Amino acid sequence: MIKVEVPATTANLGPGFDTLGMSLELYNEVEVSEIEEGLEIEVVGYGSDELTTDESNLIYQSMERVFAKAGYFPKGLKIKLNNRIPLARGLGSSAAAIVGGLVAANKLSGEKLLMDQLVDLATEIEGHPDNVAPALLGGVVISTVKGSKVVYKKLAVPAKLKTVVCIPDYQLSTVKAREVLPTEVAFKDAVFNLSHTGLLLTGLLTEDYTLIKEALDDKLHQPYRQNLVPGLAEILREVKSDTLGVAISGSGPTVIAFTLDDEEKIGKKMVDIFAEHGLDSHYLITNPTNQGIIILED
Ligand SMILES: Nc1ncnc2c1ncn2[C@@H]1O[C@H](COP(=O)(O)OP(=O)(O)OP(=O)(O)O)[C@@H](O)[C@H]1O
């Protein structure tokens, strides 16, 4: 039996659209064992009432990609999922599913794929690298796609950085949240994000929290997504002064606050603002982690 624990991830980190992502201390478990025949999938936790349990399941489909590459064909599989990452909320649930499937299948089939190949394959399945790379590697990961290859670099999370996520009680698929994005942006907005991403990375590398606070802003995706997340504009504006910065986590609707302290107060304030806009939500103090996927074997 192979068991893997895959972290949630928060993509974009404000200005780093499709480029930056960070692992969070919230793990899904995927347990896989070979059986004599067939496919059995059991889901506990998030998605137990909605995820498919046949060959269409994203984890199984990801596993099949590895088995095909490795030339390894198990007679049957039993897959047990314990999902702690809510679905379609901006916390990398699809990346966790893909990465969990790829890594479990790779382990079962003799670890023929190296980390670079897993990053490339996970990115091909997900469509962009910014969640799958930190789900595999942990920490903060900068990534870009060049043809069929991903160029990436992991940075350690600054020691004092804490995060609070506020998760509204509805799903927003990444597909839908990408449909509202423009095909072209103003030159000045591109320059804004370039400069802020550069400053953010420098702040993260040098543990300069003042710089991180200046840098956590965006003009490429958040303005276009505000209509999909009632209260987002107010949260970005009103919670900013209590924190280092606030951003949409991935494609939303979850909002993430970066801070040095006062996590509970910040979490409650975000819940209150969503409530003023008619949305139920809850907050989680789920800090960044340098630990990516964990492989446990029985
Ligand atoms: N544990 C899982 N097992 C199988 N499929 C999953 C699992 N978790 C998520 N998925 C699939 O991924 C979909 C959600 O992916 P989507 O990209 O829309 O959101 P997300 O990954 O949670 O958010 P974001 O990419 O913004 O961080 C689900 O609707 C489901 O099809």
Ligand SMILES: N[C@@H](CCO)C(=O)O
């Ligand atoms: N960079 C992606 C992350 C969500 O999967 C987006 O914002 O659409």
